[in-house]
Amino acid sequence: MSGQEIEQLIRLLGRLPGFGPRSARRVALYLLREPQSRLAPLARAMERAGEAIRTCSSCGNLDTVDPCHICADPLRDHALVCVVETVGDLWALERAGVHRGVYQVLGGTLSPLAGTGPEDLNIAPLFARLEAGQVREVILALGATVEGATTLHWLMDRLAPYTAPQGTVTVSRVAQGVPMGGALDVLDDGTLAAALGARRPA
Amino acid sequence: MSGQEIEQLIRLLGRLPGFGPRSARRVALYLLREPQSRLAPLARAMERAGEAIRTCSSCGNLDTVDPCHICADPLRDHALVCVVETVGDLWALERAGVHRGVYQVLGGTLSPLAGTGPEDLNIAPLFARLEAGQVREVILALGATVEGATTLHWLMDRLAPYTAPQGTVTVSRVAQGVPMGGALDVLDDGTLAAALGARRPA
Incomplete structure (x- = not known):
């Protein structure tokens, strides 16, 4: 429609997550x-970030x-490791400023359908540090999805040798329930069941 | 949070239309x-398109x-000029394939509030061609907004000398009404009034 360089830009923009042809054209025009x-x-900025x-x-x-600056930070608790699926999850926790330890980014989840097996997950560094006795607690901060749950249970099996009675490592998982600001009537059944099942004394 | 090159990329992505901090981070991570x-x-692709x-x-x-390839196309009707506000409007009409003439892109609308006056609109080439007797019909395809209506009436005043009885140029405007696939109960009052007022024999 308007020169192959422009068409190519619109085509590549249209591949970005959350983009369709319409938003790609709008951004290209902008x-x-x-x-x-x-x-x-x-x-x-893209070139510099890429380099x-x-x-x-x-x-x-x-x-x-x-x-990374988190792993290099001596003020953080290196014995407290939070396992997340993606770098985006890590960034979200860092923005919230709620974790004072370090992380292990799996880079995905176990998914037989997608063909992702244990060998595809970036987990070896965590077990090396567990072997070296450098870990006190592992927090599993995985998504409340089928793949997240599959990965969680596989990890709990693999972590079992390091927990009591054989070992001293604590393994915990993030709580599920009603999100902050969330009205109950818009939540799905699974979240309601989890929130009710994990109820605490008021 | 993660290196100034990455931060800068996220900041610039966040300025794109339709973007917020969250979508900027998602695209940056992708x-x-x-x-x-x-x-x-x-x-x-950006560099090449920019050049x-x-x-x-x-x-x-x-x-x-x-x-442009439209103005250079000898098969198009150069005596039929469609006036649009933006290049995005031109692209939309081209995608629809509904205009076989050429265009005049104003690059904006008259808006006293935004400080946009007649001198800011790219209209001179159209009047040069009107003076040269090269135009048979001018189609005003402006948005159904306050600014679009202001611009439309200003243009109709300026085009009056070229229309009957002094001249031979036809000036038309795009119809307003119920959009294709649109249910009446979700339309605003203005559209309903326009659709009813411009009713035709069935």
Whole structure:
């Protein structure tokens, strides 16, 4: 419709998560209306981020340094390891500022349907540190999905040798229930069942 | 949180239309997880589009050639000019394939509040062609907004000397009414009034 360079930009934008053809065109037009002040800086930022990006060899976080700034932080509790599925989950917990330990990013979940097996998960560094006696508690912060639950149970099996009575490591999992600000009448049955089943004295 | 290059990318993505901090992070993570296959091609496509982009000096369209491929097309009816507010409107009409003439992209609307006056609109090429007797019909395809209506009436005043009885140019405007697939009970009062007022024999 308007030059292959423009078409190619719209096509690639349309592949981004949450994008359709309409939003891809809107963003392309927004950028192309001001090439110098909008398009060029974003293209430069992408290139720089692409050159700077590192995957932390310890936890799997995406950062510009390896080990990442969390693993390198001496003020954090390195004996408290929170296992998450994705870097996005790690970022969400960091934004909330609710975890003072370190992380292990699996990079996915067990999913026989998708063909993801234990060998595809970034879990070896955690077991190396468990073997070295460097871990006090493992928090499993996995999603409340079928894949998350499958992965959780597989991990609990693998962690069993390190917990009482053989070992001293504590394994915990994040609570499920009514989210903050959530009205009960819009929640699904599974969440309601979990919230009621895990009820506590008021 | 994770290196200034990554932060900068998220910040710039967050300025795109339809983006918030959450979608900016999601897109950044999607790109950064596969820098070679996702981030680099998009950055390259942006640079190439930025270098190739031209504003058509005749109609105001964004294209990689000037005049744009529409203005340069001898098979189109150059005496039939459709006036639109934005390049996005032009692209929408082209996608629909409903206009076989050429365009004039105003690049905005008259808006005293926003400080946009007649001198800010890209309209001179149309009047040059009207003066040269090259135009048979002008279709005003402006949005059904306050600014669109203001611009429409201003344009009709300016076009009056070229229409009967002094001139031979026809000036028309796009119809307003019930959109295709639209149920009446979700439409606003203005649309219902326009649809009823412009009713035709069945």
